[in-house]
Amino acid sequence: MVDVPGGRVHLVEQGTGPLVLLVHGFPELWHSWRHQLPAIAAAGHRAVAVDVRGYGRSSAPASAEEYRIGALVEDNVAVVRALGEETAVIVGHDWGSTIAADSALLRPDVFTAVGLFGVPYAPRGAIRPTDAFALMGGDEEFYAAYFQEPGRAEAEIEKDVRGWLAGFYATLSGDTRPVSGEGAAFFVPAGGRMGDRFVRARPTWLDDAELDFLAAEFERTGLTGALNRYRSMDRDWEDLAAWEGAPITQPSLFVAGALDASVAWLADAVEAFPVTLPGLVASRLIEGSGHWVQQERPDEVNRVLVSWLRALEGRTPSTPPRSPR
Structure with missing residues (x-):
């Protein structure tokens, strides 16, 4: 348990090295990353999976007002600081993908790279x-x-x-x-x-x-x-007005199941990656997998994730991103 401005966050960690923060979606817990924690640790990283605010053992404020995206981003920043780190790679699935993306968007000083699982990044648009x-x-x-x-x-x-x-x-x-x-x-x-x-x-x-x-x-x-x-989605839309259409420029990764309905519904967001994720290093659809990709196909996901983390270690700011595929 670590203290954050909004209460406390429960986390599970394994390994030592550069910090990789894992953020789950709905309706899940830190447990959804159980297959990734040892793989990331074995690759020489400190893997940390949180219970998002409102879930598991983390604090659960009563008011929906307390769940707006800015508060969740600050929870993630506070976790990084509580662990004695200045920066982290952040990876999210489902709602966690959106939280991870907005963490990278709002706090690029803290989150140096972002992995998105299941739900592609879509910048704030014009419609509530x-x-x-x-x-x-x-x-x-x-x-x-x-x-x-x-x-x-x-x-x-x-x-x-x-x-x-x-x-x-x-x-x-x-x-x-x-x-x-x-x-x-x-x-x-x-x-x-x-x-x-x-x-x-x-x-x-x-x-x-x-x-x-x-x-x-x-x-x-x-x-x-x-x-x-x-x-809190309408509140997020209001809070992110200044970032309408904004890209995420840090090195990024997108992974989803080929049978995930989210990919079909948000096909336009995937097509826009060259503009919205100009730092995209790799994009992978896992055949036969649905929405719960890191649990349905853990071995394949771990290979992709660890390969990306290793690529980040040798990457310099001038290195051009790979095209999505």
Whole structure:
């Protein structure tokens, strides 16, 4: 546990050397990086995986106001400082990818390189997020809009945390995702629940012990802290007005599952990488993997991640970035 301005952050670390900060997404914990911690440590780095504010053993302020992106960036900066370091490489998955990207954008003095998993970098645009969500649903409701009202999603999820998590993980996994109606689970019919369209199968990467651990943590904490990240998106949009369209210029990495719906939905963001991520060193789609790429394909992801970290060690500011592929 380390102290930060907003409370305390729980982290798990392994290894010594240059700091690599790992930031998870929704609905996950530091645990989602369990396969990467030893690989990064073996490569000569200090691997640190945090529980993001609102998750696990980290502080969980009651107000959604406390989950705006600036506060999460400052949590990451405070973790780096608490560990006795001045700079770090930051890597994130899902919401953690957005948090990592904005950490690199807002604090380039601290975060010298950024790895993005599952969700590509998309600079702040002209449309308010909740306005965009309203346009996406049609007769149904986009899941991020469904998450906006305090207590509403909690009422669904917390009736059966283990079952809801299992269904959510399965629906986005490469080996259990729906073969038809792909993406339908992200739209909630009028009067329905998000979980009504979940796949009822178990991904090969998720065993009972791991699911039990995750469920127990979310049963203990509830889901409000995690969902408050969605409820701060309009605040982020307001706070990032000065960075509209801004690129991230540090060396970067993008990794995603080839079957991840986020890649399809955000294809324009990927196409824009030459402009938005001019320091992109490598971009890789992992065949057969869905959204949980570092858990579904840990060995392949570790090879890509460690190769990128080694490339950073020999990189100078004048070295031109490789083109994305």
